[in-house]
Amino acid sequence: MFDIQNIRSQFPILSQTVNGKPLIYLDNGATSQKPASVIESWEKYYTTINANVHRGIHTLSQLATEEMEVSRRKVQKFINAKNDFEVIFTKGTTEGLNLIAYAVTNFIKKDDEIIISYLEHHSNIVPWQMLCERTGAKLKVIPMDENGILQLDFLDQNLSERTKIVSLNQVSNALGVINPIEEIIKKTRANSDAMIVIDGAQSVPHFRIDVQKMDCDFFVFSGHKMYAPMGTGILYGKEDILRKISPFHGGGEMIATCSFEKTTYAELPFKFEAGTPNVGGDIALGAAVDFMEKVGHEHIQTHENALLEYAQKKLLEIEDLKIYGEKAHRTGVVSFNLEGVGIASDVGMILDKLGIAVRTGHHCTQPIMDYFNIAGTVRASFAVYNTFEEIDVLADGVRKAQRMLG
């Protein structure tokens, strides 16, 4: 049974008022709120077992190490990775993508090609541009249409033995569009030897992931968008590729032996986890996985899809409101503007006065905004604790903003 009041009661922050109104938190695409179980896990770590991992012989260090490895195995199961050492703790999607783009440098030559899509977050654009600068490789971009749907015939024309990386998100953070990654991965495998990188920052919070079935080479996501603390994230990589590529950061924890003449690297996953990790956060990420498993992916998805459908219906009843990517297959996000009415941030400010938190602006996706020739959008994004009543209040708030700004 899915009991929304029970779910809401697990999120302490939701019972607050903001500007004198009950908080309506619809900025989950930027970061989700945290359930008590995650906050308690983090607190318990710092009040009972805080110690540095791997080095210490003492009891607390062993406990901390053990708990972190338990969390790694929870994530392994959560995304169905074959081995626990294919799961690497990072501080988020951005770090994961930069790690990959740096670690593959030696495999990229001048005139090789890297394919991304029009729908990417800046963190899945800039690291590849930097790689191109280092190596002389070229960046190619899968175009989209006015509904935010990627034009896959571009792949038929552009995949070749020169293609070394194909990197794209499973769900667009700006529009909520779900990209047909299964089809893209199939096409890529059939026509190139490219490594396939999937940015799962906006898909992991909403639906079940199976990296083996997906057959990607890398899959990255952030903990903080799936109910875990900030400063946590995961890089999954296939074993054979992780063994081949170079470490990103050098330092403590990632060496097997270190001398001035030669250093050898530690085994997976530690080769990619230099320095002291965010132990408390990484353990709490395991608690976030437990939370999602306990609620159940089917319940999360059914509820969020119903919210999305309802929000789209309610918002489209408002005259002169345009939803971007309206006709695409979507999840978790409605991105819209009031035509002829001020700028997105004015709408966001009025909504804030009503206790409603939305994001306004370019959402770290300036190319998409340029495509539509706009500066930004208003984005409402959903999590499992949002309600239909909250969407009614949102729609009323948008009408009010339209009256005030029109």
Ligand SMILES: *Cc1c(COP(=O)(O)O)cnc(C)c1O
């Ligand atoms: C949020 C987001 C990122 C960046 O994640 P960080 O947690 O800020 O590192 C990358 N890609 C997408 C699709 C995102 O939504």
